[in-house]
Amino acid sequence: MDLYGTLRKQYSRLKSLYRSKRTPPLSRVRRISHVFPPKDTRLVAMTFDDGPTCAPSRPLSDTGITQLIIEAMAAYGASGTFNVIGSTSENYPDKEGKPGSFKWSGVRYDHYPRFGHDTAAGAANQGRLVETLIAQGHEISNHGYRHVAFGPERIVYGSRAHFTNSHEVTEDLARLHNLLTDDFGYTIKLARPPHYIDKIPDGFTSYDIYEQLGYQYLGASFDGGGWRASTGNFQEDVESMVEPLRKALKENPDSLSGHIIFEKDGYNMSLEAPAAFALPEKLKLLTSYDYRIVTVSELLQLSQFADVGPSSDTYEAIMFLTNMGKPVVYRDNTFRGNNAARLGEVMIWLGPQHTPQGLAKAGHKSKHARFASDVSRSKTPVSPKVLLDIAAQNGLSVPDTWKQSMQNPVPRWQAVLIAAEILS
Numbered sequence: 001m002d003l004y005g006t007l008r009k010q011y012s013r014l015k016s017l018y019r020s021k022r023t024p025p026l027s028r029v030r031r032i033s034h035v036f037p038p039k040d041t042r043l044v045a046m047t048f049d050d051g052p053t054c055a056p057s058r059p060l061s062d063t064g065i066t067q068l069i070i071e072a073m074a075a076y077g078a079s080g081t082f083n084v085i086g087s088t089s090e091n092y093p094d095k096e097g098k099p100g101s102f103k104w105s106g107v108r109y110d111h112y113p114r115f116g117h118d119t120a121a122g123a124a125n126q127g128r129l130v131e132t133l134i135a136q137g138h139e140i141s142n143h144g145y146r147h148v149a150f151g152p153e154r155i156v157y158g159s160r161a162h163f164t165n166s167h168e169v170t171e172d173l174a175r176l177h178n179l180l181t182d183d184f185g186y187t188i189k190l191a192r193p194p195h196y197i198d199k200i201p202d203g204f205t206s207y208d209i210y211e212q213l214g215y216q217y218l219g220a221s222f223d224g225g226g227w228r229a230s231t232g233n234f235q236e237d238v239e240s241m242v243e244p245l246r247k248a249l250k251e252n253p254d255s256l257s258g259h260i261i262f263e264k265d266g267y268n269m270s271l272e273a274p275a276a277f278a279l280p281e282k283l284k285l286l287t288s289y290d291y292r293i294v295t296v297s298e299l300l301q302l303s304q305f306a307d308v309g310p311s312s313d314t315y316e317a318i319m320f321l322t323n324m325g326k327p328v329v330y331r332d333n334t335f336r337g338n339n340a341a342r343l344g345e346v347m348i349w350l351g352p353q354h355t356p357q358g359l360a361k362a363g364h365k366s367k368h369a370r371f372a373s374d375v376s377r378s379k380t381p382v383s384p385k386v387l388l389d390i391a392a393q394n395g396l397s398v399p400d401t402w403k404q405s406m407q408n409p410v411p412r413w414q415a416v417l418i419a420a421e422i423l424s
Contacts, residue, residue: 024331026345028322029207032333033219036309037257038302042291044256045299046073047220049083049143049192051265052129053121055113057273059234065113066129066265068276070136076283078293079137082265083192083218084130086145086176087122088112091161100229104269108161110147110194113266121266123179134186139295141218142191145176149197150206157195166204173213190296192218207331218296222248222256224282226264226275234274241278246285253289258303260296306333314413317420321349324423328416337413343386344378345412349419350390381409387418396422 037043054064061068073080091109096116098104105111112121119125124145133140149162150169163169173191180186191210198206210217225241248255264275286293303309308318314337321328326349329335382390384406391398402418410418 023336023339026327026329026348027207027211027331028325028327029210029215029217029331030305030329030333031217031219031331032260032296032300034221034259034306035299035303035333036305036307037254038299039309039311042254042257042289043294043299043302044258044286044291045081045260045296046078046224046263046293047081047083047141047192047218047260047296048263048265050112050147051082051084051121052123052126052133053113053266054126054129055117055120055267055273057276058267059272060277064129065267065273065276066126066133068273069265069279070129070132070138072276072280072283073138073293074136075280076287076293078283079139079295079298080263080293081139081141081190081218081296082133083141083143084176085112085122085143085147086179087118087124088147089118089122089125091118091146091148099270101269102156103160104229104271112147114271123176123183127183130180130184134184137295139190139297140180140186140188141296142173142176142188142213142215144194145172145179147194148172149194150209151197151199151201153195153197157197162197163200165202166200166209169200169204169206169209170212173209177213189215190218191215216300219260220262221259222261224261224263224275224278226273226278227268229268230270230272230274234272237268237272237274238278238281241274242281242285245282249285249289256286256291258299260299305329305335308335308337314416317416320420320424321416335412337411337416339412340381340409341387341412341415342378343380343382346382346387346390346410346415346419349416350394350396350423352394382415383408384410387415391422398422 048069052066054066056062057065057068088109088111091106091111094109094111095107097106106115111118123130130140149157149160152162163172177188180188191213193206207217225244230237263279267273268275283293305318308315314335318328318335328349387406387410388398388403398418399421402421407414
């Protein structure tokens with residue numbers, strides 16, 4: 001594996017280890033990488049980053065990369081989620097990077113599909129491709145108008161250019177959002193930050209900005225590998241992208257149900273497009289195991305959360321509170337129902353002052369995106385008495401059946417069922 005790939009893999013592991021050792025905050029914006037497997041069916045979502053592009057599918061075809069993807073998906077009745085950019089044409093002055101390196105597309109900025117050919121990619125330049133994607137039932141996600149990182153990431157990306165504050169990030173994302181709305185009549189609901197960099201230098205994060213724009217955070221749980229540098233043997237590169245999928249399905253045919261696969265809609269680090277040629281093989285493999293390939297939003301219609309499915313007794317209660325604007329699930333899209341409910345989060349569920357409307361009336365409109373993590377910092381387990389006190393303070397009455405059956409401390413699943421019942 002090349003140096004960039006090694007660094008990226010190791011850094012991803014470090015971030016996963018860090019996340020696993022801490023309970024993330026409650027959040028209305030959830031990082032959706034996979035969901036609880038839908039019942040009685042095998043579903044998987046495919047996502048395609050950095051397009052759309054008419055750049056030729058080097059080295060085997062002159063057909064545009066996105067067009068080949070569209071044709072392959074149509075052949076298997078598949079629908080995908082395309083994380084599009086606006087255009088990287090404004091990311092100059094810059095110098096051309098070295099193919100095979102992590103700066104392959106530019107020393108300071110990203111340039112898609114390649115340096116000096118920016119007009120061959122992006123929704124601002126490739127309107128016909130956007131129209132085709134929408135007409136054929138594919139989904140559009142916001143990957144940033146200029147594909148500029150939200151903040152610095154020294155370990156992998158060194159001194160590459162990035163945004164300096166949340167206003168710049170919001171402006172960039174809104175620019176692409178408005179382009180899709182105004183020119184194509186399409187409303188974006190999902191977003192994935194460039195290079196998965198979340199922290200913005202002024203203290204905000206991608207989650208804060210996504211809440212303002214009404215997005216959910218689009219993650220992925222399986223790497224399709226289309227970004228890696230070529231080995232010099234194109235057929236081997238294609239096979240190396242298919243083999244991990246084949247292995248996973250052979251070991252456990254159900255292993256990818258509910259998962260989101262990352263794919264590339266553009267060149268790899270060596271200015272080739274093995275992803276476009278590996279895709280038909282992947283689709284053939286998935287359909288041979290009775291998988292249906294759907295958009296992320298289609299997947300979410302059947303199952304929303306990572307560790308609790310629609311058949312669970314708590315699912316409807318979670319959805320009820322979520323639709324009220326009260327965050328119940330953690331930022332990593334887990335519910336963790338057997339954990340003890342915490343004082344801060346019960347206050348959020350039962351306190352009307354913690355709805356977006358209540359915060360706006362209290363003069364906190366500009367900070368409402370962060371209220372969940374601030375208020376829920378109290379990790380004190382909630383006892384039945386404390387839950388009853390919180391309800392009473394907010395003019396709510398807990399049904400007698402719950403008063404008699406509450407555990408001590410109250411687990412999250414029980415607290416959510418109680419909150420949903422007394423608020424409904």
